[in-house]
Amino acid sequence: GDSVTQMEGPVTLSEEAFLTINCTYTATGYPSLFWYVQYPGEGLQLLLKATKADDKGSNKGFEATYRKETTSFHLEKGSVQVSDSAVYFCALVVRTSNQFYFGTGTSLTVIP
Amino acid sequence: EPEVTQTPSHQVTQMGQEVILRCVPISNHLYFYWYRQILGQKVEFLVSFYNNEISEKSEIFDDQFSVERPDGSNFTLKIRSTKLEDSAMYFCASSEAFRVQLEQFFGPGTRLTVL
Numbered sequence: 001g002d003s004v005t006q007m008e009g010p011v012t013l014s015e016e017a018f019l020t021i022n023c024t025y026t027a028t029g030y031p032s033l034f035w036y037v038q039y040p041g042e043g044l045q046l047l048l049k050a051t052k053a054d055d056k057g058s059n060k061g062f063e064a065t066y067r068k069e070t071t072s073f074h075l076e077k078g079s080v081q082v083s084d085s086a087v088y089f090c091a092l093v094v095r096t097s098n099q100f101y102f103g104t105g106t107s108l109t110v111i112p
Numbered sequence: 113e114p115e116v117t118q119t120p121s122h123q124v125t126q127m128g129q130e131v132i133l134r135c136v137p138i139s140n141h142l143y144f145y146w147y148r149q150i151l152g153q154k155v156e157f158l159v160s161f162y163n164n165e166i167s168e169k170s171e172i173f174d175d176q177f178s179v180e181r182p183d184g185s186n187f188t189l190k191i192r193s194t195k196l197e198d199s200a201m202y203f204c205a206s207s208e209a210f211r212v213q214l215e216q217f218f219g220p221g222t223r224l225t226v227l
Contacts, residue, residue, distance in 0.1 A: 004154075034215065043116060044155075044203065044218035089155060098143060098207065099168055100216060102155035 002027045006090045006103025013080055013110050021075040021106045023064075023090035031092040033057075033066055033073040038087045038105070047075075047088070080110045114138045116219035118204050124225045125194055133189045133222045135204030144187045145205040145216060146179065148172070155203065161187065194226045 007022040025031065032051040036044040048057030053068035062077045073090060090103040117136045125131050137144050146158040159169040161179050178190045187206075191198055201223050205216040 036218070041220060043118075043220040044205075046215040046217075049215065091155075097168060098145075098160055098216075099157040099170070100145075100147070100155075100205075101157070102147075102149075104152070104154045105149075 002101050004090050004103040010107040016079045019077040019080045023073045029094035031094045034091045036089040082110045085110050118219035122223045131191050135187045137206030141206035143207045146189045147203040148200040150200040199226045
């Protein structure tokens, strides 16, 4: 079936450190891939997305590349800020459905 | 900026009681969804709703669950007889249309605690 496996957290980094959160997927069809972020007390917000192989999604300094050969969509940021502290969710949706499949979420804390 | 809202933010109930979780989707959206996240587990799809009927549902969405759009703005999830294992964060979401590239907009969630 369709699923997403995401790096376990929590992750604690110092400000300006490099961030990688791993995400791999299994899909029966040809999925679109998403990263959502949840700040404390708020809903899940779309961070970035990619809809086909080799697409790179980017937003607010975050990037992720849709790698079909490794079935991955790892989230990266070159220099994290305290304001990036949040929970990050990897997700996919396949073309025949509008049901999102999420990972467990990775909590990121950035310390000054 | 338009947003999805949910009430209440936290609901505590006794096992066996009925609960109704409320959501106000973004006004021009046509598709509505409920997801839940049990603590420490994945966010799981429950149901999608379009044109006043369920378009998809998961195995979790059994007979104790129901959804309704009682008026032009609210979208509700009812759990008829709550169980301890229904304790979770419930997220409502909405989207403009059914296209796989489109994002779903999520509310902040309702934390349901069943005692």
